Amino acid sequence: MDEVAAAIADPVRRRILELLRDRQLTAGRIAEHFEISRPAISRHLRVLRESGLVRDAVVGRERHYQLDPAHFGDLIRWLSQFDQSERWERRFDALETEVHRTRRERRTGGSPYPKERTA
Amino acid sequence: MDEVAAAIADPVRRRILELLRDRQLTAGRIAEHFEISRPAISRHLRVLRESGLVRDAVVGRERHYQLDPAHFGDLIRWLSQFDQSERWERRFDALETEVHRTRRERRTGGSPYPKERTA
DNA sequence: CGGAAGCGTAACCGGTGGGTTACATATTCT
DNA sequence: AGAATATGTAACCCACCGGTTACGCTTCCG
Numbered sequence A, B: 001m002d003e004v005a006a007a008i009a010d011p012v013r014r015r016i017l018e019l020l021r022d023r024q025l026t027a028g029r030i031a032e033h034f035e036i037s038r039p040a041i042s043r044h045l046r047v048l049r050e051s052g053l054v055r056d057a058v059v060g061r062e063r064h065y066q067l068d069p070a071h072f073g074d075l076i077r078w079l080s081q082f083d084q085s086e087r088w089e090r091r092f093d094a095l096e097t098e099v100h101r102t103r104r105e106r107r108t109g110g111s112p113y114p115k116e117r118t119a
Numbered sequence C: 001c002g003g004a005a006g007c008g009t010a011a012c013c014g015g016t017g018g019g020t021t022a023c024a025t026a027t028t029c030t
Numbered sequence D: 001a002g003a004a005t006a007t008g009t010a011a012c013c014c015a016c017c018g019g020t021t022a023c024g025c026t027t028c029c030g
Helices: A002-009 A011-019 A027-031 A038-051 A069-080 A088-108 B002-009 B011-019 B027-032 B038-051 B069-080 B088-108
Strands: A054-059 A062-067 B054-059 B062-067
Touching: A002 A011, A002 A038, A002 A069, A002 B002, A011 A038, A027 A038, A027 A062, A038 A054, A069 B069, A088 B088, B002 B011, B002 B038, B002 B069, B011 B038, B027 B038, B027 B062, B038 B054
Parallel strands: none
Antiparallel strands: A054 A062, B054 B062
């Protein structure tokens, strides 16, 4: 996971990941989006490869790069442990209580909002 | 968000964040957990402070550090866009709307699916 | 076969990051 | 007031990172 964090720290590598988000690209196509030299891109791609965030497939003289979404999970989970204030918990709690309330109402045959309806 | 990614890239800083996960600590207490010199820790703390991941409160001659969970969200969301499996956001949304629809229908006495509307 | 195309690696180089020691500053204790 | 405590800053050093140019290896194509 250390490699993933390091890989993500560089802005060029982050842009590469964004480029690969929904399409597959060759090294050359990726390089076209940047001003820096192709060897520089090549090394960024190696870092991404070794971190596991990206996989490559050799096709003739080209190399097709694509995301490997599996390796994002570890870092996401690590970060999430600090993010207890994020609304997930609250949304979950809200949904949970709503479901329970609905079940209770079904059981007792009462209407959804007890106070506004008697029979 | 660039600063956050850079802050997280260092293993010492990641351990500091873990230390601060559920308790508040002074700079000295934090430094006790590491072999490196205190000035080194002090600079790591500055990086964390400037990235917004951590806040400090001066108490006498001590500085109490604590997490600022708000700033983790941006990076988490950015990472999540790549992780399809972590795509339970969509599943959750679907479940949420489903539950709400069910309750609404019960309340109005309508049938489960609008297209079957009795009228 | 021979040149062009597509990529990666090697060697080099300047800037930055993270470590250290020495020092400055503010607060607490006696 | 003066010593000890808690912490940050400054100056310095070395290792690593990210950039460049030069080069090597395959693969495609005339």
